[in-house]
Structures are given as C-alpha cells and as structure tokens.
Amino acid sequence: xxxxxxxxxxxxxxxxxxxxxxxxxxxxxxxxxxxxxxxxxxxxxxxxxxxxxxxxxxxxxxxxxxxxxxxxxxxxxxxxxxxxxxxxxxxxxxxxxxxxxxxxxxxxx
Amino acid sequence: xxxxxxxxxxxxxxxxxxxxxxxxxxxxxxxxxxxxxxxxxxxxxxxxxxxxxxxxxxxxxxxxxxxxxxxxxxxxxxxxxxxxxxxxxxxxxxxxxxxxxxxxxxxxxxxxxx
Numbered sequence: 001x002x003x004x005x006x007x008x009x010x011x012x013x014x015x016x017x018x019x020x021x022x023x024x025x026x027x028x029x030x031x032x033x034x035x036x037x038x039x040x041x042x043x044x045x046x047x048x049x050x051x052x053x054x055x056x057x058x059x060x061x062x063x064x065x066x067x068x069x070x071x072x073x074x075x076x077x078x079x080x081x082x083x084x085x086x087x088x089x090x091x092x093x094x095x096x097x098x099x100x101x102x103x104x105x106x107x108x109x
Numbered sequence: 110x111x112x113x114x115x116x117x118x119x120x121x122x123x124x125x126x127x128x129x130x131x132x133x134x135x136x137x138x139x140x141x142x143x144x145x146x147x148x149x150x151x152x153x154x155x156x157x158x159x160x161x162x163x164x165x166x167x168x169x170x171x172x173x174x175x176x177x178x179x180x181x182x183x184x185x186x187x188x189x190x191x192x193x194x195x196x197x198x199x200x201x202x203x204x205x206x207x208x209x210x211x212x213x214x215x216x217x218x219x220x221x222x223x
Contacts, residue, residue, distance in 0.1 A: 036212075042216075043113075043200075043214045043215060043216045043217070044152070044200065044202075044214040045214065046211045046212065049211070086151075086152060090210075093206050093207060093210065094139075094140045094157065094159055094164065094204070094206050094210070095157070095165070096142065096154040096157055096165055096167075097142075097144075097154065097212060098154065099144075099151050099152040099153075099154075100151065101150075101151045102151060102152075
C-alpha cells in the first residue's frame with residue numbers, strides 16, 4: 001500500500017536557521033512527489049513537485065529513491081515560512097494524492 | 110491565479126440530515142476531487158471524478174456519499190444521512206491532468222454534525 005510518513009508533527013526553528021522537513025514514502029512504482037503548504041487561514045497550495053526540480057521561496061526537495069525520501073529543505077528560514085507543510089504522493093495522471101500527516105513549521109524571530 | 114470556490118464555508122447540521130457541499134472547479138480543468146480533514150488528522154482522499162464519472166473512491170466514500178457535476182460548472186458532494194464522525198473540513202480540488210499536475214484546492218467547508 002502507498003503511504004507517506006512525516007515523522008515530525010512540529011518543527012520549531014529560529015529565523016535564519018536551516019530547515020529540513022522529513023518525508024518518507026512507500027510505493028513500489030515510480031511515484032510523483034509533492035510538497036503542499038497551508039499558511040494560516042489560507043487554502044492548501046502546491047509548493048513544489050519533484051518532477052520540476054525547482055526551488056520555490058528558497059525551498060528545495062530531492063527525491064531519493066534509494067531511501068524513499070523527499071525531504072524539504074531551506075538553508076535560511078524566514079518567519080513567513082511558518083505554516084503547515086504536507087508531503088504528498090501520486091501514482092498516476094489524474095490519480096489521488098496521498099498525504100502525510102503534515103508538519104507544522106514555526107519560525108521564531 | 111484562478112481559484113476553486115467552495116460554498117458554504119461553514120455548515121452545521123443535525124445527525125441524520127442530508128447535506129450538499131458545493132464546489133466550482135477551475136473552468137478548464139478535467140479532474141475533480143474531494144478530500145476531508147478531521148481535526149488533528151491528515152488530509153484524506155474521498156473521491157476523484159473524471160469524464161463525468163467516479164474514477165476512484167476511498168473506503169470512506171460509502172453509500173452515504175455521492176458526487177455530481179450537474180451543470181458542467183458545479184461539482185457537489187452529498188452526504189445522505191450525516192453521522193457525528195462526518196464532522197470535518199471538506200476540500201474540493203481540481204486539476205488539468207498531466208505529468209506532475211498541480212491540484213488547486215478550495216478553501217474548504219467546515220462541516221459540523223451535531
């Protein structure tokens with residue numbers, strides 16, 4: 001069965017510190033991996049996807065198939081990064097997203 | 110940027126009553142989804158809809174649930190006889206398909222079953 005695991009429920013860092021939000025998945029095929037973010041009182045929105053190999057708002061994530069991980073990283077956290085972050089997996093085009101439990105990132109001044 | 114619109118933002122109902130949650134997906138999108146999030150838990154998939162039919166549904170999506178795209182613009186989720194455990198935030202989403210497709214989410218409907 002497909003599963004996404006985010007081991008940290010809450011991650012608290014100081015502004016300017018590096019951030020790594022962990023995500024591990026289980027899926028036997030070739031998944032598509034995503035990070036979605038939900039800022040306070042806003043809707044869920046896509047942050048980045050592994051297929052694009054992009055950097056959004058300073059965040060990057062590399063798919064490591066050997067470790068089945070897709071950790072989200074940012075070298076210098078900003079207060080405006082405080083939000084809920086969800087790692088998600090999709091098997092195929094138009095298929096459902098399977099979400100992890102989410103990690104709340106709190107960046108303190 | 111275009112948005113998915115959901116109404117109402119809050120819905121309070123009595124157990125056993127029927128509710129209809131409404132969504133207007135982005136106009137050129139082809140895939141439509143309902144998700145829900147019970148307080149303190151993960152976002153869970155309920156159902157996906159493509160080409161005017163259900164393409165996939167979860168175990169949660171039992172006979173009490175149904176979806177409809179009645180007029181080519183709205184996408185509704187109906188719960189026939191609500192239970193206390195149906196209380197959750199319900200999110201609608203849509204996408205245009207394609208590799209690495211981006212899902213656009215609505216702001217959600219908070220359903221409270223009393």
